[in-house]
Amino acid sequence: MSSAAHRATGHDHPGTDHPSGPDHLWSVQDHLDDILAAVRPLDPIELNLLDAQGCVLVDDITVPLSLPPFDNSSMDGYAVRVTDVAGASEEFPAVLEVVGDVAAGQADPLSVGPGQAARIMTGAPLPPGAETVVPVEWTDGGLGEGPVAGMRARSLGPEGAEGHVHVYRPAEAGAHVRAQGSDVRSGDRALEAGTVLGPPQIALLAAIGRGKVRVRPRPRVVVLSTGSELVQPDEELGAGQIYDSNSFALTAAARDAGAIAYRVGAVADDAETLRATIEDQLVRADLMVTTGGVSVGAYDVVKEALAHVADEDEPGSGVDFRTLAMQPGKPQGFGSIGPDHTPLLALPGNPVSSYVSFELFVRPAIRALMGLPDIHRPTVTATLAAKKPLSSPRGRRQFLRGTYTDGSVAPVGGSGSHLVAALAHADALIVVPEDTESVEPGAEVEVVLLG
Structure with missing residues (x-):
């Protein structure tokens, strides 16, 4: 499949509906709206079932045949008529002629007449004439020795006859029988369009005979971190160096969101190297994510590399760097690059x-x-469980890490944007609005649930 078949962005240049420029302060919502206006669902493709795991169904799936497709036994035992075992007891068992075996997958089952029983295995079709299944534990197993705990070898009478079985308990009609269509019936809707295919959904599709399905493929996301100070884990740190955690965190987050994510090792602070790396990665990207180099420093390489990346032959391409009214995360960039207008954040x-x-x-x-x-994480209202008020800069929407439990949320760590340890223990974001500078303990706050 070509890369173009995966593309999903519109060709309008991002930000055209909003004021832009270095002095414009974007709201969180305006920035998100701008991104979503440019992103389109990937084109549907047909995939084999296992290849479709994690993908989203495009069409409703209708059941072509009932499940189970025939009445079948839910356990090992004997298929009998109800009247033949009525009143059966330990003292006065019903004695039935065993006419043969019925195994799972048997194409031409036996018929059960008055006074007869067929030895039946779990999953085997209920033979014509039989109305119920007596578990083998309720019988002597065809040995004439009183109740037994499991299926035993058949007892052949003279001249090779199947012999007889003693039944010690009655059974109602349909007992221990999985009725045809008791799971789903032909014509029912098995799965709705928009369903993410996990193991249970794939099991259902296979059970109704669907080997392939039409889905939207999982997006391919390339994650790239920048910074000459970054060192890969397991390598030795030099003076002024730190380990690259962002590319690992974002790649894992992209996979958690449902994407096929590719991590690219940290790129040094060189605009030409970064540009070349991004161009090389476009062939396998439906979405590109970079981290670092978008602020106003002298070595903000992403801005330097992408600020003038627009293709003259591709109107609408380019990356817009913005200031958002949020904390943390004030500097952001968004646009599209390359001939297929691959979105880049x-x-x-x-x-x-x-x-x-x-x-x-x-x-x-x-x-x-x-x-x-x-597409959004769930949000709830919770009571702030804090020992002191939370402070927030006026004019910025602040997102603080927290732990959510039973309607209350407690802050974890401080507001510093470098506190990775606190982030590792958080399962929620506490949202403080732009016009709020302080939140008292016990107040109601908006919470974004992360897990």
Whole structure:
């Protein structure tokens, strides 16, 4: 499949509906709206069942045949008529002629007449004439020795006859029988369009005979971190160096969102190298995510590399770098690059800023590419469980890490955008609105649930 078949962005240049420029302060919502307006669900493709795991169904799936497709036994035992075992007891068992065996997959089952029984295995079709199944534990197993705990070898009478079985308990009609259509019936809707295919859904599709399905493919996301100070885990740190955690965190987050994610090792602070790396990665990207180099420093390489990347032959391409009214995550970039207008989101480099930005902007974009109707994390209102008021800069929407339990949320760590340890223990984001500078303990707050 070509890359173009996966593309999902519109060709309008991002930000055309909003004021832009270095002095414009974007709201969180305006920035997200701009991203989602440019992202389109990926084109549907037909995939084999296992290849479709994690993908989103495009069409409703109708059941072509009932499940089970025939009445079958739910356990090992004997298929009998109800009247033949009525009143059966330990003292006065019903004695029935065993006419043969019925195994799972048997194409031409036996018939059961008055006074007869057929030895039946779990999953085998209920033979004509039989109305119920007596578990083998309720019988002597065809040995004439009183009740037994399991199926035993058949007892052949003279001249090779199947012999007889003693039944010690009665059974109602349909007992221990899985009725045809008791799971789903022919014509029922098995799965709705928009369903994400997990193991149970794939099991159902296989059970109704669907080997292939039409789905929207999982988006391919390339994650790239920047910074000459970054060192890969397991390598030795030099003076002034830190380990690259952002690319690992964002790649894992992209996979958690449903994408096929590719991590690219950290790129040094060189604009030409970064440009070349991004161009090389476009062939396998439906969405590109960079982290670092979007602020106003002298070595903000992403801005330097992409600020003038627009293709003269491709109107609408280019990356817009913005200032958002949020904390953390004030510097952001968004646009499209390359001949297929691959969307690119440029996130800040501080670990918490990067992760919060991913949750707010990249995750919804991934879910939109998948064609999901609900692209956002769930939000709830919770009581702030804090020992002191929370402070927040006026004019900025602040996102603080927290732990959510039974309607209350407690802050974890401080507001610093470098506090990775606190982020590792958080399962929620506490949202403080732009016009709020202080939140008292016990107050109601909006909470974004992360897990």
